[in-house]
Amino acid sequence: MTSAVIPASLAGTWRLGDLTVNRLGFGAMRLTGSLPFEKGAPSDRSRSLAVLRRAVELGVNHIDTASFYFSSLRSANELINTALAPYPDGLVIVTKVGPGRDPWGEWYSARPDQLRGQVEENLRQLGRDHLDVVNLRRRPRQESIAEHFGALAELRDAGLIRYLGVSDVTVAQLEEALAIAPVVCVQNRYSIDDRTHDPVLRACAEKGIAFVPFFAVSGDRRQAGGPGTESARLAEVARRHRATVAQVRLAWTLHQAPNVLAIPGTGSPSHLAENVAAAALRLSPDDLAVLNQGLPRAFNVIEDHPVRTTIGLITPAVPGRISFQT
Secondary structure (H helix, E strand, O other): OOOOOOOHHHHOEEEEOOEEEEOEOEEOHHHOEOOOOOOOOEOOHHHHHHHHHHHHHOOOOEEEOOOOOEOOOOEHHHHHHHHHOOOOOOOEEEEEEOEEEOOOOOEEEOOHHHHHHHHHHHHHHHOOOOEEEEEEEOOOOOOOOHHHHHHHHHHHHOOOEEEEEEEOOOHHHHHHHHOOOOOOEEEEEOEOOEOOOHHHHHHHHHHOOEEEEEOOOOHHHHHHOOOOOOOHHHHHHHHHHOOOHHHHHHHHHHHOOOOEOEOOEOOOHHHHHHHHHHHHOOOOHHHHHHHOOOOOOOOOHHHHOHHHHHHOEOOOOOOOOOOOOO
16 A cells, blocks of 8 residues: 555546546445444544545545435434534535435435425435525335426426436436436446346437436345445456455446446545555456456446447546555
């Protein structure tokens, strides 16, 4: 390990509407405890605040959060407000609504008429007069999102929200939302272990919409919050680059298309530095062949639609090993 600092900007940039963000961002879910939500022990407050401030120092300007990201003692939105307000120019905070938790932590799914209350809750907790981007998270087994998304579009027209996104959707549901209002991003489950949403990634790439995977690092462990399965293939590529398996997972994710944004989360300063350092990791064709061995061929916009690489900026490869400091 050297003393060189690797910034998030090395991942390149993408635009959410007129908001330019580095493709390597930060997810706030893990700030509140050793495990997500009510699971595990509450986090150390000072450490979580330090992680947020260090993330911005490392060039992270895209933070994903939600009012329902809280444990018994910690709220992700409150931590973000305390650590970063007054917010630096260029910092984009993305929130999500649809699911909700009452003060006792019990989950509920919001009706369309309840979405304004969820938006206002995010505004209060973050200390903002408007939200940069709000994602509508589809409810389990919800087929049509039109009524909920239409309610959010009205809040955008009222000036409470600048841009809209959707989460956990199919291509048909994305098209349903686009018929109502512009969509700047889609958040779906996606990782080297789970490529179920390749059709949605393809649709987003073709439409110039950001595709923001969740569970890209945790992979098949999902909400458990731990590292994904460390297969022999991942371990081999990590050894080649003297990187961690999590860094290889992030590099693979970012390689899929220039409109893909990564939002790895952590409550650890050292893991934060490792995650951001993945912005400098470039996988070779041989690396990708090893990682994809025995798996269905994934859609890759760089290979399948080369012209589309012009709609996003990919920073040229940085040679040599990746290194970082905490």
